[in-house]
Amino acid sequence: MLGEVRRAACVAVGDELLAGDYPDSNSGAIAVALAELGIVVDRFVVLGDRKGDLESAFYDLCARYQLVVCTGGIGPTLDDVTREAAAAAAGVPLERNEALLAALRESYMRRARAMPESNERQAWFPRGAQVMPNAVGTAPGFRVWIDGGTLCVLPGPPHEMQDMLRRELLPWLRSTCGQGQGIVRHSFYMLGLPESAFSDRAGDWMARGATPLMGVTAHTGILKVTLLGKGESVEGARAQVEARAAEVRARFAEELYSEDDPRPGAAVVRQLAERGATLAVAESCTGGLVAELLTDIAGASRVFEAGWVAYSNESKVSALGVDPSLIERHGAVSREVALALAQGAAERSGADFALSITGVAGPTGGTPEKPVGLVWFGLWQAGRLEAFEQRFPSVDRASIRRYAAHMALNLVRLASR
Amino acid sequence: MLGEVRRAACVAVGDELLAGDYPDSNSGAIAVALAELGIVVDRFVVLGDRKGDLESAFYDLCARYQLVVCTGGIGPTLDDVTREAAAAAAGVPLERNEALLAALRESYMRRARAMPESNERQAWFPRGAQVMPNAVGTAPGFRVWIDGGTLCVLPGPPHEMQDMLRRELLPWLRSTCGQGQGIVRHSFYMLGLPESAFSDRAGDWMARGATPLMGVTAHTGILKVTLLGKGESVEGARAQVEARAAEVRARFAEELYSEDDPRPGAAVVRQLAERGATLAVAESCTGGLVAELLTDIAGASRVFEAGWVAYSNESKVSALGVDPSLIERHGAVSREVALALAQGAAERSGADFALSITGVAGPTGGTPEKPVGLVWFGLWQAGRLEAFEQRFPSVDRASIRRYAAHMALNLVRLASR
Numbered sequence: 001m002l003g004e005v006r007r008a009a010c011v012a013v014g015d016e017l018l019a020g021d022y023p024d025s026n027s028g029a030i031a032v033a034l035a036e037l038g039i040v041v042d043r044f045v046v047l048g049d050r051k052g053d054l055e056s057a058f059y060d061l062c063a064r065y066q067l068v069v070c071t072g073g074i075g076p077t078l079d080d081v082t083r084e085a086a087a088a089a090a091g092v093p094l095e096r097n098e099a100l101l102a103a104l105r106e107s108y109m110r111r112a113r114a115m116p117e118s119n120e121r122q123a124w125f126p127r128g129a130q131v132m133p134n135a136v137g138t139a140p141g142f143r144v145w146i147d148g149g150t151l152c153v154l155p156g157p158p159h160e161m162q163d164m165l166r167r168e169l170l171p172w173l174r175s176t177c178g179q180g181q182g183i184v185r186h187s188f189y190m191l192g193l194p195e196s197a198f199s200d201r202a203g204d205w206m207a208r209g210a211t212p213l214m215g216v217t218a219h220t221g222i223l224k225v226t227l228l229g230k231g232e233s234v235e236g237a238r239a240q241v242e243a244r245a246a247e248v249r250a251r252f253a254e255e256l257y258s259e260d261d262p263r264p265g266a267a268v269v270r271q272l273a274e275r276g277a278t279l280a281v282a283e284s285c286t287g288g289l290v291a292e293l294l295t296d297i298a299g300a301s302r303v304f305e306a307g308w309v310a311y312s313n314e315s316k317v318s319a320l321g322v323d324p325s326l327i328e329r330h331g332a333v334s335r336e337v338a339l340a341l342a343q344g345a346a347e348r349s350g351a352d353f354a355l356s357i358t359g360v361a362g363p364t365g366g367t368p369e370k371p372v373g374l375v376w377f378g379l380w381q382a383g384r385l386e387a388f389e390q391r392f393p394s395v396d397r398a399s400i401r402r403y404a405a406h407m408a409l410n411l412v413r414l415a416s417r
Numbered sequence: 418m419l420g421e422v423r424r425a426a427c428v429a430v431g432d433e434l435l436a437g438d439y440p441d442s443n444s445g446a447i448a449v450a451l452a453e454l455g456i457v458v459d460r461f462v463v464l465g466d467r468k469g470d471l472e473s474a475f476y477d478l479c480a481r482y483q484l485v486v487c488t489g490g491i492g493p494t495l496d497d498v499t500r501e502a503a504a505a506a507a508g509v510p511l512e513r514n515e516a517l518l519a520a521l522r523e524s525y526m527r528r529a530r531a532m533p534e535s536n537e538r539q540a541w542f543p544r545g546a547q548v549m550p551n552a553v554g555t556a557p558g559f560r561v562w563i564d565g566g567t568l569c570v571l572p573g574p575p576h577e578m579q580d581m582l583r584r585e586l587l588p589w590l591r592s593t594c595g596q597g598q599g600i601v602r603h604s605f606y607m608l609g610l611p612e613s614a615f616s617d618r619a620g621d622w623m624a625r626g627a628t629p630l631m632g633v634t635a636h637t638g639i640l641k642v643t644l645l646g647k648g649e650s651v652e653g654a655r656a657q658v659e660a661r662a663a664e665v666r667a668r669f670a671e672e673l674y675s676e677d678d679p680r681p682g683a684a685v686v687r688q689l690a691e692r693g694a695t696l697a698v699a700e701s702c703t704g705g706l707v708a709e710l711l712t713d714i715a716g717a718s719r720v721f722e723a724g725w726v727a728y729s730n731e732s733k734v735s736a737l738g739v740d741p742s743l744i745e746r747h748g749a750v751s752r753e754v755a756l757a758l759a760q761g762a763a764e765r766s767g768a769d770f771a772l773s774i775t776g777v778a779g780p781t782g783g784t785p786e787k788p789v790g791l792v793w794f795g796l797w798q799a800g801r802l803e804a805f806e807q808r809f810p811s812v813d814r815a816s817i818r819r820y821a822a823h824m825a826l827n828l829v830r831l832a833s834r
Contacts, residue, residue, distance in 0.1 A: 016634040018458060019602070020445025021641055021679070027463070028437030041435060042470065044463035046444070049632070053459060077616050078625045079632045116613055136812075159812040185436070196533050199494050208495050215466065215496045217433040218574075224438055262438070281726075287712025288705030291726040295704025298780055298814055300728070306736055307726030309698075309708040315723035319765065348736065363715055395553070395576040397715060 008034055009043040009065045011057060013073035013082050014156060018048045026071040026154075026161050033165055037173055038183055038234075039067065049073055054085030062089070062149030069169070072156030074139045076118040082153055083142075087126035090146045094124045097131060100140060107138070132168040136160050141168065183230055184212075184237040186245055189262050190223040190255040191410040198223055201251065205244065212240045220399055221406040223255070224262065257413060264409040265293035265300075271416050272303035272353075279412060280349035282308045282320055282341040284332065285359040285375060289405040305351040310341065320344030333358050333370050335387045342378030343385060353416060354380040357408050361400045375404045379411055425451055426460040426482045428474060430490035430499050431573060435465045443488040443571075443578050450582055454590055455600055455651075456484065466490055471502030479506070479566030486586070489573030491556045493535040499570055500559075504543035507563045511541045514548060517557060524555070549585040553577050558585065600647055601629075601654040603662055606679050607640040607672040608827040615640055618668065622661065629657045637816055638823040640672070641679065674830060681826040682710035682717075688833055689720035689770075696829060697766035699725045699737055699758040701749065702776040702792060706822040722768035727758065737761030750775050750787050752804045759795030759802060770833060771797040774825050778817045792821045796828055 010027035017024050024046050031041035045061070047053050054073070061068045073082030087094045101123035108115040122139045125131060132141035132152075137160040143152045152169055154161045190198070195218040199206060202225075205214045212229035227244055229237035249256060257267040272279055281290050291307035294300050308319050313332055316322040322340040330336045341356035359375030366372035373394040379386045388411060392403040427444035434441050441463050448458035462478070464470050471490070478485045490499030504511045518540035525532040539556045542548060549558035549569075554577040560569045569586055571578045607615070612635040616623060619642075622631045629646035644661055646654035666673060674684040689696055698707050708724035711717050725736050730749055733739040739757040747753045758773035776792030783789035790811040796803045805828060809820040 014634065015632045015643070015645075016641065017445065018448055018461065019452075019604075019643065020447075020449040021634060022636065023440035023442045023445055024461075025440045028434065028440055031435055032437040035436075042465055042467075044435065044441075044461075046461035046463075048459055050459075076613065077633065078623050079630075081625075116617055118613075118616060159810075159816065187436075187438075196493065196535070199535055200533055206495050208498070213496075215432045216494060217431065217438065219439065224433060226432070226436065228432075283705075286709075287717070287721075288700075288708030288724055288726065291705030291728075292703075292709045295726065295728055296815060296818070300704070304704070304726075304728050306728065306732035307705055307724075308736075309705065309712065309721075309724030309726070311708075311712055311718055311721045312723065315766065319723055319725075349732065393553075393576075398713060399576060401713070 006038070006040060007065055008039050008041045008067035008069065009045065009061045010041055011054075011061065011068060011070040012044065012046045012156075013049060013054060013070060015048045015079070017046045017072075026156065026158060029158070029162065030069050030071070030165060033170060034069075034173075035183070035185060037170070039173070040183065049079045049081055051081045051085045051088065054082060055088045058086060058089035058146055058151050062146035062151055066149050067173075068149055068151045070151060070153045071161050074122065074141070074153060074155055076116065076122055076138065078118070080121070083124060083126065086129075086142075086144050086146075086151055086153055089151070090126050090128075090144045092127040092144075095127045097123050097125055100131060104138060132164055134160060134164060135167060136163045143172070183228070184234060184241045185229075186227045186241050187259065188225040188245075188248055188252070188256055189258040189264075190225065190252055191221060191257055191264060191406060191413070193223055193252070193255045194218070195223060198225070205247075212237075212244055214244070220402040221410075222262065222264065254414075257410075263293070263297065264406055264413070266297050268409050268412050268416075269294060269297045269300050269303050271413060273299065275416060277352040277416060278303050278305040278349075280305045280307065280345040280351035280354045281408070282310055282345040282354070282356040284310055284316070284341070284357060285361040286357045286401050286405050286408070287311060289401055290355070290357065290408050293405055293409065306345070306349040308345060316341065320348065331370065333360055333374060333376060335376055335389070338376035338378035338387050339385045340378075342380040346380040352381070353412055355408055355412055357404055359400070359404055361397045361404075362394065363397060366394075373400055375400070375407075377408055377411055379415060381415055423455070423457060424482055425456050425458045425484035425486060426462065426478045427458055428471075428478065428485060428487040429461065429463045429573075430466060430471060430487060432465045432496070434463050434489075443573070443575060446575070446579065447486050447488070447582065450587060451486075451590075452600070452602060454587070456590070457600065466496045466498055468498045468502045468505065471499060472505045475503060475506035475563055475568055479563040479568055483566050484590075485566055485568045487568060487570045488578050491539065491558065491570060491572055493533065493539055493555065495535070497538070500541060500543065503546075503559075503561050503563075503568055503570060506568070507543050507545075507561050509544040509561075512544045514540050514542055517548060521555060549581055551577055551581060552584060553580045560589070600645070601651060601658045602646075603644045603658050604676065605642040605665055605669070605673055606675040606681075607642065607669055608638060608674055608681060608823060608830070610640055610669070610672045611635070612640060615642070622664075629654075629661055631661070637819040638827075639679065639681065671831075674827075680710070680714065681823055681830070683714050685826050685829050685833075686711060686714040686717050686720050688830060690716065692833060694769040694833060695720050695722040695766075697722045697724065697762040697768035697771045698825070699727055699762040699771070699773040701727055701733070701758070701774060702778040703774045703818050703822045703825070704728060706818055707772070707774065707825050710822055710826065723762070723766040725762060733758065737765070748787065750777055750791060750793060752793055752806070755793035755795035755804050756802050757795075759797040763797040769798070770829055772825055772829055774821055776817070776821055778814045778821075779811060780814060783811075790817055792817070792824075794825055794828055796832060798832055
C-alpha cells in the first residue's frame with residue numbers, strides 16, 4: 001500500500017541517454033500524468049545501463065520517495081539490466097513467469113514468426129513483483145517494493161511507456177493512493193514577446209513569494225508562463241490560480257495563443273477552421289518547417305491548402321512565378337521577393353491567406369547588409385499584400401528556422417483573428 | 418585544481434523541465450563534449466527552481482564527483498535561484514561583481530536600450546567564484562568549489578550553454594585536468610533494419626562482457642549502434658573499437674548511412690552532392706517533413722531543387738498534375754497516386770530524382786483496407802518510376818510521419834548510391 005503519496009522521482013535508464021543521442025522525454029510525460037493525481041515529481045535522474053548504479057539509485061530513491069517510476073532497460077537485448085538491478089535493490093532473486101512466457105510465445109505465433117531467443121529475458125521478474133502487461137510491445141513492466149518505496153518499471157519506447165502508464169500505472173495509483181489536494185497548475189502560451197519584456201510587464205506577479213507562483217520560459221519565440229497554486233484544498237489553490245489567470249488574459253490578450261496546447265500550429269489550424277478559411281505557404285529558408293508544423297496537427301487538411309518549398313531561385317520562378325528580375329535586383333531575401341512569393345502561392349492555391357518566408361538561415365550566405373538571421377515575410381490576404389522584416393538572433397541554423405516558422409505562424413494568427 | 422577527473426555529473430535546473438514542457442537536452446550535449454576529454458558523465462539530475470533542493474544536490478554530488486556541471490536558473494527573473502543555492506552549498510555569501518555590472522550596463526547602452534532592473538541580479542556570484550563570461554547572452558556563468566568537487570554553472574538556453582561550454586569550460590578543463598585515457602567510443606547510424614533483426618545478426622557482439630561493448634537503440638526507423646572500448650591506454654581502446662568497427666561495416670554495408678552524423682538528411686544531401694544530382698519531393702502525409710529534414714542541412718541548396726506539400730486532393734491535381742480520376746478510382750493513398758505525384762514533381766522541377774509520399778498518418782481516416790500507418794512512396798529516376806508500400810506501426814501521427822520521412826530518405830539514399 002502506498003498511502004498518501006505526495007512526492008515522487010523518475011529514473012530514465014539508457015547509455016544512449018547519457019551519450020546525448022536524445023533527451024529523456026519519458027520523465028516529463030510521467031510527471032505531467034502524476035500531477036493530475038496531485039503527486040509532485042521533484043527529481044528526474046538519468047543513468048546508464050550499469051546494474052550497480054541502478055541498484056544503488058533505486059535503493060536510495062525508494063528510501064526518500066514513496067514512489068519511483070523508472071523507464072527503460074527492460075528490452076530483449078543483453079544491455080538491458082534494469083530488471084536485474086531492481087531485483088538486487090529489493091533483495092530478491094529473478095524468477096521466470098511461465099504464464100507470461102507462454103503469452104509472449106503465442107503473440108509471436110499469431111504473427112507467424114518465431115520468437116527470437118533473446119525475448120525470453122522479458123519473462124523474468126523480481127520475485128514478488130506485480131507484472132504490468134504491455135499491450136503495444138513485448139516487454140512487460142512491473143512494480144516491486146524496495147523498503148519504504150514502490151519502484152514501478154515501464155518500457156523505454158515512449159509509446160509503450162505511455163500506453164502502460166494510462167492502462168496500468170495510473171489506475172493502480174488512483175486505487176491505492178489518496179486523492180491529491182491543494183496543487184493546481186495552469187499554463188499560458190504566448191508569441192511575439194521577449195522573455196524580459198514579459199517579465200517587466202508581469203511585475204511582481206513573478207516574485208518568489210507570490211501566490212500563486214509564476215514561472216516563465218522562452219523557446220525560439222514561444223513563451224510559456226505557468227501559474228502554480230498551492231493551498232489546503234484543491235478549491236483554494238484553484239481560486240488563487242483563476243484570479244491571477246483572469247489578470248494574465250487581460251494584460252496579454254494579444255500575445256496569448258493557447259492555454260493548453262503549446263504548438264502554435266494548433267492555434268492557427270483551430271482559428272482558421274473556425275473561420276472556414278484556408279492557407280497556403282511558400283517557404284524558402286524554413287524549407288518546409290511551417291508546412292510541417294501545420295500538417296502535424298490532426299485536422300490540418302481542412303485549412304492547409306498547399307505548400308511550396310521554393311528553395312532554389314529557379315523554383316521560385318518556375319513554381320511560383322516570381323519575376324526573375326526581382327531576384328536579380330533585390331536578391332532572394334528581400335521585401336519584393338517575399339511579396340511575390342506570397343502572391344504566387346495565393347494565385348496558385350486559391351487559399352484565403354498566403355504566407356511566404358525568405359531569409360538567411362546560415363551558417364554561410366550572410367553579408368553585412370543581409371546578415372545571417374535576416375528574414376522577410378510576405379502575407380497575402382483578400383488581395384492585399386504586406387511584408388514584415390525580422391532579424392533573429394544568429395544562434396544556429398535550426399534555431400533561426402524555428403524562430404522564423406513561429407513568427408510566420410504568429411503573423412497568420414494575428415491576421416486571421 | 419581538479420587533478421585527474423574521470424567521472425562527472427550533470428544537473429539541469431528548471432520547473433519547466435520537471436513540468437514536462439521540454440526535455441533536458443543540455444546534459445547530453447555536455448556529456449558528449451566531456452567524453453572528448455576522457456571524462457565520463459554517468460548521471461544526469463533534473464531539479465526544479467527550489468533553492469533547498471539545489472543546495473543539497475550540489476553538496477551531495479560534489480562529494481561524489483570531482484566535477485558537476487549545472488545548467489539553468491541563472492537568468493534575470495526571480496524564479497532563478499541557482500546562484501543562491503550554489504553559494505549556500507559552498508558556504509559563502511553572494512557578492513556583487515562591480516566590473517561585470519558595468520559591462521552589463523554598457524552592453525545595453527550599446528544597443529541603445531535601458532537595462533531592465535531585473536538584470537542586475539546576473540552580476541551577483543558566490544564569493545570566490547570564477548566568472549565565465551557569456552558572449553551571446555546576458556547571464557554569465559561561474560565555477561565554485563564545494564568541498565571535494567567543482568560546480569560549474571552555465572546558462573540554460575542551449576545556444577548560450579554551448580557557446581560558454583566551448584569558449585570557457587572546455588579550455589579550462591583541458592588546462593587543469595589530466596588527459597583522458599583508455600576510453601574510445603564510436604557510433605554507427607543505420608536505416609532499414611528493425612532492432613531485433615540487428616540484434617540477431619550482431620549475435621554475441623552484444624554480450625554484456627563483450628570487448629568492446631556494443632549498445633543499440635532504435636528511434637522511428639533509425640538504429641544507432643555504439644561501440645565502447647576501454648583499456649589501459651587510448652591506443653588499446655582504439656584498437657579494440659577499430660577491429661570491431663571494420664566487422665560492423667562489412668556486415669551492415671547496406672544499412673549503414675553514417676558514422677558521425679545521425680541525420681539521415683545529411684547522408685542524402687552529401688551523397689547527392691557527390692554525384693552532382695538534384696532532388697524534388699512531393700509530400701502528402703509527411704506535410705513538409707522530408708523537405709524540412711533535407712533543408713535543415715547546411716548546403717542543401719546544391720541538391721534540393723523544389724518541394725511540394727500537396728496535402729489536399731485539389732493541390733495534388735493543380736500543383737502536380739495528378740489525374741483526378743486516379744484519385745477517384747484508387748484513392749489518394751495508392752500506388753497509382755504515389756507514382757503520379759513523383760512524376761509530376763520530376764516534370765515540374767527537372768530534378769534527377771523525384772520522391773513522393775502519400776499515406777494515412779491518422780489518428781482518423783483509416784479503413785480496414787487502408788489502415789492508419791499505411792504509406793505509399795513513389796520514386797522517379799531517369800524516366801523510370803517505382804512504387805513502395807509500407808505499413809508503419811500505428812503509434813501516433815508524429816511517429817508515423819517521422820517513420821515515413823526516414824524511409825523516404827532511405828529510398829533516395831539507396832537509389833542514388
